[in-house]
Amino acid sequence: VLEERRSIREYGERPITDRQLGEFLYRSARLKELRKMEVQDVSRRPYPGGGAIYELELYVNVRCCENIPSGLYHYCPEKHRLEKICGPTEAADALLKDAASSAGLTETPQILITIAARFQRLSWKYESMAYSALLKNVGVLYQTMYLVATAMDLAPCALGGGNSDLFAQAAGLDYYAETSVGEFLLGSKRA
Numbered sequence: 001v002l003e004e005r006r007s008i009r010e011y012g013e014r015p016i017t018d019r020q021l022g023e024f025l026y027r028s029a030r031l032k033e034l035r036k037m038e039v040q041d042v043s044r045r046p047y048p049g050g051g052a053i054y055e056l057e058l059y060v061n062v063r064c065c066e067n068i069p070s071g072l073y074h075y076c077p078e079k080h081r082l083e084k085i086c087g088p089t090e091a092a093d094a095l096l097k098d099a100a101s102s103a104g105l106t107e108t109p110q111i112l113i114t115i116a117a118r119f120q121r122l123s124w125k126y127e128s129m130a131y132s133a134l135l136k137n138v139g140v141l142y143q144t145m146y147l148v149a150t151a152m153d154l155a156p157c158a159l160g161g162g163n164s165d166l167f168a169q170a171a172g173l174d175y176y177a178e179t180s181v182g183e184f185l186l187g188s189k190r191a
Contacts, residue, residue: 005146008155009103012188015110018067020152021060022080024186027148029058029141031077040121045077047144050133055121056141057178059085059171061112063096072170091170095163099183102161109157110187114167115141117181138182145184155190159183 033044042052049056058075060082062068072092073082086092099105099112115138123130142158149156159182167173167180 001147001151005150007157008189009105009157009185010190011107011110011155012190014188015064015066016154016186016188018065020154020188021065021068021111021186024145024148024152024154025058025060025075025077026080027152028145029056029075029077030080034078046148047141049137049140050122053121054137055118055134056137056181057116057118059114059116059167059180061092061095061114061170062110063108063112064110074171085171089170091166094166095170098161098163098166099159099185102159102183103157103185109185111185113145113184113186114162114171114180115182115184116167116171116173116178118178120177134181142182142184145186149186153189155185155187157185159185 028046031043031045035042040053043054045054060073060075062070071087072085074085076083096108096112100108117134119134122134146156162180162183164175164180168175
């Protein structure tokens with residue numbers, strides 16, 4: 001899988017299915033175990049995270065996916081489900097167009113996964129190193145997502161850009177409490 005891993009910026013005619021998206025999220029980011037601790041809850045997930053704190057949250061912007069209506073969703077790793085935030089909106093559509101432009105695509109991606117961080121979860125423990133740890137955790141999650149997508153024969157592509165202000169507007173979040181720190185495109189692979 002490591003040797004086959006690459007960014008793919010072209011999609012199949014048939015969109016990704018709900019089962020494929022579900023399996024991708026399950027294998028990449030589900031909550032495997034949660035331990036209630038006195039200061040901070042810790043958990044286990046498929047990818048390693050600094051201090052087992054897991055400050056990263058996934059938001060799935062669906063343009064086209066079989067059996068899932070277009071819109072913006074939050075991935076709940078504890079219950080392994082998508083929680084709908086909104087249907088297609090101007091801000092959510094703008095995120096998809098911005099991602100397409102960032103990746104040099106001529107078509108809008110099927111799925112845009114925005115990785116957001118709840119920085120306070122990490123900063124109490126890592127203090128001045130928190131931002132560095134957060135970015136390392138994003139890199140580890142990117143690699144996990146790439147390997148899972150490759151094993152599933154999907155089309156993955158991590159992005160280095162993004163618009164945090166637009167994401168906060170689309171998701172209805174407080175920019176200072178939770179903000180975007182990464183983006184990942186996903187879709188069906190061309191035959």
